Amino acid sequence: MRVSGLVLVFLALGHLCITHILNNVEVINYAFVAERWANPRTGVLWRLWDLTMINLAVLHGFNGLRQILYEWIVRPGARKLVGTLIWSACIGLIGIGSYAILNFRKDEDYLRRFREANPPAVTEPSLVDTTIPAPPALATIPSLVP
Amino acid sequence: MSTTVRAPKAYRPGLFTRLADGLRSSYGIGQWSWLIHRVTGLGILLFLVVHIIDTFFVVAYPGLYDHTVSLYGGRVPWILDAQGNPVYFAPLRWAFRLSELALIACVLFHSLNGVRVALVDLTPRGALFQKQMFGWVLGLFIVIMLIVCYFVLVPLFHPPVFWNFPTEAVGPPPSAP
Numbered sequence: 001m002r003v004s005g006l007v008l009v010f011l012a013l014g015h016l017c018i019t020h021i022l023n024n025v026e027v028i029n030y031a032f033v034a035e036r037w038a039n040p041r042t043g044v045l046w047r048l049w050d051l052t053m054i055n056l057a058v059l060h061g062f063n064g065l066r067q068i069l070y071e072w073i074v075r076p077g078a079r080k081l082v083g084t085l086i087w088s089a090c091i092g093l094i095g096i097g098s099y100a101i102l103n104f105r106k107d108e109d110y111l112r113r114f115r116e117a118n119p120p121a122v123t124e125p126s127l128v129d130t131t132i133p134a135p136p137a138l139a140t141i142p143s144l145v146p
Numbered sequence: 147m148s149t150t151v152r153a154p155k156a157y158r159p160g161l162f163t164r165l166a167d168g169l170r171s172s173y174g175i176g177q178w179s180w181l182i183h184r185v186t187g188l189g190i191l192l193f194l195v196v197h198i199i200d201t202f203f204v205v206a207y208p209g210l211y212d213h214t215v216s217l218y219g220g221r222v223p224w225i226l227d228a229q230g231n232p233v234y235f236a237p238l239r240w241a242f243r244l245s246e247l248a249l250i251a252c253v254l255f256h257s258l259n260g261v262r263v264a265l266v267d268l269t270p271r272g273a274l275f276q277k278q279m280f281g282w283v284l285g286l287f288i289v290i291m292l293i294v295c296y297f298v299l300v301p302l303f304h305p306p307v308f309w310n311f312p313t314e315a316v317g318p319p320p321s322a323p
Binding site: 002005006008009012013016020021024025026027028029030033034037054057058061062064065068093096097099100103104105107110113114116117118 | 184187188190191194195198199201202204205206208209211212215216218219242246250253254257260261264267268294297298301306307309310311312313
């Protein structure tokens, strides 16, 4: 508990800082997660961070829950049942969490449809017209027309 | 530094009485930090289970993940408008923002107090300073939470960020006759 807790202080507070302060829960979506996890350079590091965090957090949390319940539940049979249930939930959650992190692959089709539904914002037209006027078409110059 | 030692109370049956008497016992600051540590830990565990399951949608079904996280921005994913986007409901956005703040507060307090507990346990003379360290925990908690409150609550006064959700994938295009 002490070791996992001390490691989690950095991992979990860093995670909260990234998702809630540097970013915002309203801008986090599939594209955000895909950009983080499937990034060719830093994706491995993010996945390693999340994998460590998920394993330690689930073990730490369920071990704490087990300690609380063991204070109230003292019969050996009941303790065995509670312990079994808690460790099963632990294994299940670590399983689906690790599966999600390790098996993630960018869904290009979904991302394409998402980009089509959210085209980049059109920039405001400038007050000064900087476009170069097109040269007059050849046919409008009288001398060249027979 | 005087501690008041109360006389032991007569035992009275009943869960509520036992809980109330337990909370009124005179163990001092350590009792409260223990209680808050426990309650925040259970709260974080509850969120952790939900968070692992919703992140599983990233792999299982990206569209479902986007609809789920749109809930955090105050949109109701099971009520869609004509364009197939979740409708917006402002009180939901406030509720999720304030719960988010509560979650951050829970994690922050649990972390700081956990460091204090580890120091008390692992250093030989740590237990002598547990009261001062709780003062540091509270002070740091308040300072950091004020900063966090600014970053988390200010977006509430700006219009929400809206994503359009892609329509369902259609099958392969119909072949020409």
